[in-house]
Each structure stands twice: as C-alpha cells, then as structure tokens.
Amino acid sequence: MVLSGAEIVIRCLQEEKVEYVFGYPGGAVLFLYDALFQQDKVRHVLVRHEQAAVHAADGFARSTEKVGVAMVTSGPGATNAVTGIATAYCDSIPMVIISGQVPVAAIGQDAFQEVDTVGITRPCVKHNFLVKDPRDIAVTMKKAFHLARTGRPGPVLVDIPKDVSMQRCEFEYPKEISMRSYNPVVKGHSGQIKKAVQLLLEARRPMIYTGGGVVLSNAAEQLTKLTRLLGYPITNTLMGLGGYPFSDRQYLGMPGMHGTFEANMAMHYSDVLLAVGARFDDRVIGNPAHFAEEPRKIIHVDIDPSSISKRVRVDVPIVGDVKEVLDEMIRQIESGEARPNPEALAAWWKQVEEWRGRRCMVYKNSDEIIKPQFVVQKLWEVTGGDAIITSDVGQHQMWAAQYYGFDKPRRWLNSGGLGTMGVGMPYAMGAKLANPDMQVACVTGEASIQMNIQELSTCKQFRLPIKICNLNNRYLGMVRQWQELFHGGRYSESYMDSLPDFAKLAESYGHVGIRVDKPGDVEGALREAFTTHRNELVFLDFQVDQTENVYPMVQGGKGLTEMILSAEDL
Amino acid sequence: MRHVISLLIENESGALSRVSGLFSARGYNIESLTVAPTEDLSMSRMTIVTTGSDDIVEQITKQLNKLVEVVKVVDISEAAHIERELMLVKVRATGKDREEVKRTADIFRARIIDVTDTAYVVELTGNQGKLDAFIGAIDPALILETVRSGVCGIGRGDRVLKV
Ligand SMILES: Cc1cc2nc3c(=O)[nH]c(=O)nc-3n(C[C@H](O)[C@H](O)[C@H](O)COP(=O)(O)OP(=O)(O)OC[C@H]3O[C@@H](n4cnc5c(N)ncnc54)[C@H](O)[C@@H]3O)c2cc1C
Ligand SMILES: Cc1ncc(C[n+]2csc(CCOP(=O)(O)OP(=O)(O)O)c2C)c(N)n1
Ligand SMILES: [Mg+2]
Numbered sequence: 001m002v003l004s005g006a007e008i009v010i011r012c013l014q015e016e017k018v019e020y021v022f023g024y025p026g027g028a029v030l031f032l033y034d035a036l037f038q039q040d041k042v043r044h045v046l047v048r049h050e051q052a053a054v055h056a057a058d059g060f061a062r063s064t065e066k067v068g069v070a071m072v073t074s075g076p077g078a079t080n081a082v083t084g085i086a087t088a089y090c091d092s093i094p095m096v097i098i099s100g101q102v103p104v105a106a107i108g109q110d111a112f113q114e115v116d117t118v119g120i121t122r123p124c125v126k127h128n129f130l131v132k133d134p135r136d137i138a139v140t141m142k143k144a145f146h147l148a149r150t151g152r153p154g155p156v157l158v159d160i161p162k163d164v165s166m167q168r169c170e171f172e173y174p175k176e177i178s179m180r181s182y183n184p185v186v187k188g189h190s191g192q193i194k195k196a197v198q199l200l201l202e203a204r205r206p207m208i209y210t211g212g213g214v215v216l217s218n219a220a221e222q223l224t225k226l227t228r229l230l231g232y233p234i235t236n237t238l239m240g241l242g243g244y245p246f247s248d249r250q251y252l253g254m255p256g257m258h259g260t261f262e263a264n265m266a267m268h269y270s271d272v273l274l275a276v277g278a279r280f281d282d283r284v285i286g287n288p289a290h291f292a293e294e295p296r297k298i299i300h301v302d303i304d305p306s307s308i309s310k311r312v313r314v315d316v317p318i319v320g321d322v323k324e325v326l327d328e329m330i331r332q333i334e335s336g337e338a339r340p341n342p343e344a345l346a347a348w349w350k351q352v353e354e355w356r357g358r359r360c361m362v363y364k365n366s367d368e369i370i371k372p373q374f375v376v377q378k379l380w381e382v383t384g385g386d387a388i389i390t391s392d393v394g395q396h397q398m399w400a401a402q403y404y405g406f407d408k409p410r411r412w413l414n415s416g417g418l419g420t421m422g423v424g425m426p427y428a429m430g431a432k433l434a435n436p437d438m439q440v441a442c443v444t445g446e447a448s449i450q451m452n453i454q455e456l457s458t459c460k461q462f463r464l465p466i467k468i469c470n471l472n473n474r475y476l477g478m479v480r481q482w483q484e485l486f487h488g489g490r491y492s493e494s495y496m497d498s499l500p501d502f503a504k505l506a507e508s509y510g511h512v513g514i515r516v517d518k519p520g521d522v523e524g525a526l527r528e529a530f531t532t533h534r535n536e537l538v539f540l541d542f543q544v545d546q547t548e549n550v551y552p553m554v555q556g557g558k559g560l561t562e563m564i565l566s567a568e569d570l
Numbered sequence: 571m572r573h574v575i576s577l578l579i580e581n582e583s584g585a586l587s588r589v590s591g592l593f594s595a596r597g598y599n600i601e602s603l604t605v606a607p608t609e610d611l612s613m614s615r616m617t618i619v620t621t622g623s624d625d626i627v628e629q630i631t632k633q634l635n636k637l638v639e640v641v642k643v644v645d646i647s648e649a650a651h652i653e654r655e656l657m658l659v660k661v662r663a664t665g666k667d668r669e670e671v672k673r674t675a676d677i678f679r680a681r682i683i684d685v686t687d688t689a690y691v692v693e694l695t696g697n698q699g700k701l702d703a704f705i706g707a708i709d710p711a712l713i714l715e716t717v718r719s720g721v722c723g724i725g726r727g728d729r730v731l732k733v
Contacts, residue, residue: 122584181638
C-alpha cells in the first residue's frame with residue numbers, strides 16, 4: 001500500500017496500539033497532523049506547551065506498562081520538549097517522541113525553525129534517529145518502540161523532515177525487529193543467582209533495597225513473594241514506592257536523604273544487602289565513602305550492567321530483568337533445604353524495631369495552622385489509599401512520598417532523577433487518560449504548579465477531573481529549608497511574592513477552586529473535591545505552615561547514619 | 571592506567587558523535603580516537619586510547635556497550651596486543667640538514683615520501699614511543715609540521731574482534 005510518510009507514521013502508531021499522542025502542531029509537522037486528522041484510532045491531546053506534552057506522555061507511561069508518545073514541531077517545539085525528554089530519561093521511562101524537522105535539503109542551512117534536534121537530545125535519550133527517506137520510517141518506528149520498552153527503558157526520539165513526511169512510498173510494518181548491536185540480557189546468570197541465594201540465606205543482618213526497576217519490570221508480585229519468603233526487612237526508593245506494600249510490617253519506609261531512620265540504619269548496618277532495580281543514587285546512600293566504611297556483601301540485580309559497581313563495589317552482580325531473576329531466586333529457595341537463620345533474624349529484627357521505635361515520621365500537628373503532612377494523610381484517608389498520586393519537586397513531594405502509604409506500584413508518579421518542577425499536572429493528565437476510572441491527585445507546591453499552570457486549559461478541553469492539592473507555603477520551600485539549615489537563614493530569592501489567587505485562577509479556566517485555611521476544613525474540602533465535584537477538576541489551595549521542614553534529613557556529603565531527625569537535632 | 575579500547579560500531583551518521591559525546595559528558599579522557607569502516611562496510615572499527623582507574627575503565631566499556639549502535643567492545647590492552655600509529659612529519663631540509671634528516675629517518679626505518687629543495691615529508695609507523703623518539707631525535711627547529719593518526723590496535727594471536 002502506497003502512503004505518505006506522515007500516513008506511515010500514524011499507521012505505525014496504530015500498529016503499536018497507541019491510544020493517545022500528546023502534542024502541539026507547527027509547520028514541520030503539518031502533514032503528520034493532517035494524517036492524524038484523517039483517522040480516529042489514535043487520539044491526540046493538544047497541550048498548551050510542548051514540555052507538558054512530553055510530561056503527560058511520560059505520566060501515561062508511568063501509570064501503565066505502555067510506551068508514552070509525544071509529537072512536536074521542529075525548532076522551538078523540539079527545544080521545549082527537551083526538559084520532558086531528559087526527565088523521562090533520568091527515570092528510565094519508555095517513550096517515543098516524534099519531532100518535525102525542516103526539509104532534508106534545508107538541513108544545515110540555518111533554515112527557519114531549524115535546530116539540530118538529534119544533536120541537542122543525544123545525551124538525554126536512549127537513542128534517536130533522523131529519518132531521511134520515507135522508506136525508512138516504518139522500520140525506524142519499529143526500532144523506536146522496541147528500544148523504548150525493552151532492556152532499561154527510555155525515551156527514543158524520531159526526527160522527521162517535512163519533505164519525508166510528504167513523500168509517498170510503499171508501507172509495510174515489520175512484524176519483528178532484530179538489531180545485532182542491541183540485545184539486552186533478560187535472564188540472569190543462574191550460577192550468580194545461586195551464589196546470591198546462598199549469601200542471602202547465610203545473612204545475619206539482611207536488608208532488601210529495591211527501586212524503580214521493580215516497578216518498570218512489573219515485578220511487585222515477585223518482590224513481595226520473595227521478601228515474605230525470607231522474612232527480611234525491605235525499603236523502596238523514591239522511584240520504587242509501591243513496589244512492596246507500605247502497610248506491611250516488613251516494610252521500613254523509604255531510604256536516603258529524606259528516608260526513615262530505620263531504613264537508613266538497616267541499610268548501613270546490614271551484612272548482606274540485596275539491591276534490586278535500584279542504582280545507589282547519591283540521594284539514597286549519602287556519602288559513598290561513609291557507606292563503604294561498614295563491611296557488607298552486596299548483591300545487585302539490574303538490567304543495565306553500567307548501573308552495577310558504578311557508585312559502590314558489588315560482590316554478586318546479576319544482570320537481568322528483575323522479574324526473571326526474582327522468579328529464579330524464589331524457585332531456588334523453595335526447591336532447596338536451607339532457610340534463614342531464625343536466631344540471627346530475630347536479633348536483627350529486634351534491632352530494627354528499636355530503630356523503628358524512634359518513630360521518626362511523627363510530626364507535631366496543630367489546630368491553628370495546616371501542617372502539610374496532615375493534608376497528605378487526609379488525602380490518603382479520603383481516597384482510601386488507592387489513588388494515583390503525582391507530585392512536583394520540593395518539600396511537598398517528599399511529604400507526599402512519606403505520608404501517602406503506597407501499597408501498589410504505578411500509583412506514585414514523580415520526577416526522581418532530574419527533579420523537574422512542573423511535572424505534576426501533566427503527569428496527572430496522562431495518568432487520568434490512561435486510568436479514567438481511578439482517582440488521580442497531584443500534590444504540588446505554589447511554585448512548581450506555576451511551571452505548567454497553562455495545562456489547566458488542556459484539562460478543561462479534555463475534561464480531566466484531576467484533583468490538585470497545592471501545599472501553598474508561599475516559599476520555594478525546599479530551597480528555603482536548605483537556606484535555613486546551611487546558608488545562615490539568608491533566604492535569597494526563595495520567597496515568592498504576588499502569587500495568584502489559585503482558586504479564582506482555576507475558576508477562570510472553568511474549574512472548581514477551593515481555598516483552605518484551617519486544619520479543620522482540610523478533610524471536608526477533600527471530600528467535597530472527591531465526591532461532590534467528582535467529575536470536575538478541583539484546585540485545592542491549602543495555606544500551609546510556611547516554616548515546616550522535611551525530616552528526617554541526611555545532609556549532602558554526610559553518611560546515612562548521620563541523620564537530622566527533627567528541628568531539635570539542629 | 572592507559573587502556574586501548576577497540577570497538578565495532580554501526581556505520582551510521584552520528585555514531586562517532588555518540589561515542590565522543592559519551593566521553594565528554596561523563597568526563598572520561600580520550601588520548602586518541604581513530605575510526606574507519608571495516609571490510610564489512612556496514613560497520614566501522616574504532617580504537618580509543620584512554621586513561622583511568624580500573625573502575626573508570628570498567629564504566630567506560632559498559633557505557634560504550636550501552637550505546638545502541640555499538641556492536642562489540644573489547645579492552646585489547648588487557649592481553650597481548652599490537653599498537654601502531656602513523657606519523658607524517660614535514661622537516662626543513664637544506665644544506666647539511668638534508669643528510670642528517672635522511673640518516674635519522676633510515677635509523678627509524680622511516681620513509682621520505684615527498685622531497686622539495688627545502689623540505690622532506692617523512693612517513694613513520696610504529697607504536698607511540700617510537701614516534702615520540704623520532705620527534706626527539708630531530709632538531710625541533712627543523713620540524714615544520716607533524717600529523718599523527720592516533721593509535722590503531724589489534725590483539726595478538728587468535729583473539730579476534732568480529733561479529
Ligand atoms: C527533592 C528530591 C529528594 C529526593 N530524596 C530522595 C530520598 O530521600 N530517597 C530516595 O530514595 N530518593 C530520593 N530522591 C530520588 C533520587 O534522586 C533518585 O531518583 C532515586 O533515588 C533513584 O531511584 P532508584 O535507585 O530506584 O533508581 P531508578 O532511577 O528508578 O532506576 C532504576 C534502576 O533499575 C534498573 N532497571 C530498569 N528496568 C529494569 C528491569 N526490568 N530489570 C532490572 N533492572 C531494571 C535501571 O537500569 C536502573 O538502574 C529525591 C529526589 C528529589 C527530586
Ligand atoms: C525546573 C526546576 N527549577 C528549579 C529547581 C530547584 N528547586 C527544587 S525544589 C524548589 C522549590 C519548589 O517550590 P514549591 O513548588 O513551592 O514546593 P515546596 O518546596 O515549597 O513544597 C526549587 C526551586 C527544580 N527542581 N526544578
Ligand atoms: Mg512552596
């Protein structure tokens with residue numbers, strides 16, 4: 001069948017069962033938009049800024065197992081998309097971004113709206129392509145989706161010059177694709193797994209530390225089974241929340257900079273640490289030299305060999321997909337005789353419970369002023385702990401992570417690696433489109449939300465009844481916290497004057513806005529948002545304590561055991 | 571430690587910039603990098619000379635392997651191997667220097683491949699040490715211009731880098 005390049009692109013999206021494309025048109029993608037117009041299988045969501053298109057597609061992907069798709073025009077469209085692409089890259093999210101480019105003959109001529117999109121995005125994509133011949137489109141699109149979703153997932157960009165989208169050629173979508181240069185290892189080495197299992201069973205102070213890889217691999221079930229089989233304590237990174245149920249007794253909370261006392265102590269003093277789909281980030285292990293001082297054996301399961309032994313030395317590396325490797329571990333343990341040493345484990349749990357007894361997550365509530373942690377706890381109650389929660393970046397993000405107990409994966413969407421303010425609302429848009437029957441709330445701050453506030457308009461157009469919970473402290477709170485603790489209280493440019501009346505702003509876009517000033521009104525407002533206004537977008541503007549800080553905290557450069565637990569520790 | 575990394579990479583436009591971009595983005599050293607198509611024109615072979623601790627070099631090979639277009643990577647300096655580099659030197663050759671330069675070239679088994687009234691172009695292959703020694707042996711005032719190809723490497727014996 002002979003089709004135009006643009007029609008081929010859209011046909012490829014159909015073949016990949018893409019339901020939504022998030023995008024914004026422009027000159028270089030006019031043929032693509034024309035082809036979109038003439039079919040109704042792939043739906044397009046018109047955002048108000050290309051950054052939001054990429055974030056929304058990213059949120060769609062995070063809340064499902066699917067590849068998110070975004071489409072932008074050349075030049076400014078592509079550069080606006082870069083933050084979104086880098087955000088997805090840092091958290092290994094599968095995405096395909098289609099960008100328009102100037103016609104092939106104009107490339108390199110400083111043409112109107114020409115930028116070297118492939119060059120600009122190279123360091124923040126898993127791979128990218130410039131397609132110079134319409135006959136290459138189908139195979140390139142096939143490769144793009146294959147690369148995005150296999151191995152360590154990531155964003156893949158396909159840059160398509162305008163004339164290539166116009167020219168016509170024969171279309172056939174390849175059924176299979178194989179690339180001699182790309183063959184990620186999926187099954188873990190069984191000898192290594194055997195070594196790991198033996199080490200695990202002999203451990204006296206075992207600890208399981210898991211991350212985003214568990215979520216990406218859809219292996220929460222396997223992780224839960226293995227953890228219960230062993231009876232060991234477990235922690236999930238910020239990216240791995242929900243990989244193991246928060247409400248379970250074996251769960252110690254999040255590790256790292258704003259992790260719990262018990263999780264950090266257990267990480268540090270473990271003698272065998274099983275790391276699964278987690279990459280020993282600097283916000284998790286603190287100072288690597290301090291972390292290395294305590295002798296322990298580390299088993300590291302990761303699909304990307306370059307994640308292993310990058311920041312810490314690993315004793316038993318296992319390259320493979322989390323799900324496959326955990327299944328094999330479970331099989332080996334179940335078919336073997338050996339079991340964990342009960343006395344050692346009991347003594348270790350006793351120690352862990354002592355650490356847990358410090359109750360580091362307790363905060364002082366107030367009748368006068370709304371505490372941000374309290375809002376998150378109430379949000380959990382009102383949504384039955386079963387909503388998809390998106391967040392932005394700052395203190396509110398940490399409180400959402402700490403106080404909304406995630407029992408299931410893909411319920412917590414945030415930018416961990418790049419820490420991009422402005423992802424919250426677009427993530428909620430993508431998540432709501434992907435999960436129309438679920439409650440979706442965005443826990444944000446008054447600064448972050450303004451980085452993509454224009455999307456209130458998109459939400460109106462596409463009737464996306466998400467609930468925005470703005471923890472409004474009138475500060476770039478996370479910045480203010482660091483200035484208070486480490487810069488002598490000099491609050492340089494962290495106070496934001498002239499904020500809008502968010503409730504009225506939401507109303508002007510045709511949504512519901514509610515301002516909440518008193519702790520006693522928090523629950524009622526949330527209930528109103530989730531019941532009375534179930535089918536509307538509600539912007540809840542909570543006026544929260546301006547000076548509240550996020551604790552516990554491990555200061556940059558310090559070790560995991562050197563935590564500040566509360567203001568009294570200062 | 572100095573390492574010589576050989577790799578096969580798909581002969582696609584932009585492939586070289588993926589490799590060089592990786593080195594600059596992650597702060598790895600490149601002492602030299604050479605690249606040209608292999609007998610199979612769909613692939614290029616690259617030799618990269620780098621320095622770094624064992625941990626860094628391990629990361630370098632892993633990161634190179636991770637590039638989608640890279641087909642195979644080996645650190646050939648981990649075992650017996652041969653390195654060669656080509657150098658062309660333009661030397662002022664007048665009066666008694668003409669003989670002197672010729673004699674030095676002979677000693678190094680270099681070849682004079684271009685001759686004018688005033689200059690020679692000397693061609694020399696060898697490992698880096700030999701090339702450096704030749705430069706050292708010529709009066710610096712006579713050297714008009716030098717160009718070096720960077721190192722090419724290959725494993726000794728049966729070890730082959732092939733798909
Ligand atoms: C303000 C702020 C504060 C933060 N504070 C904290 C904190 O206190 N605690 C904390 O934990 N984080 C914190 N972070 C997040 C931190 O920056 C990192 O993003 C996060 O810790 C990384 O999570 P991860 O190790 O799970 O890795 P991810 O980035 O999720 O990486 C996943 C790993 O799994 C691997 N993988 C992917 N798919 C598979 C598969 N199928 N099979 C096997 N392996 C796979 C990947 O190769 C990768 O190595 C904070 C971020 C911000 C913005
Ligand atoms: C795009 C971007 N710019 C700057 C930062 C640095 N930064 C991190 S948190 C923060 C303040 C966020 O303020 P707000 O959204 O109000 O959240 P709060 O910390 O007050 O809860 C800033 C500026 C960032 N993470 N992202
Ligand atoms: Mg704020």
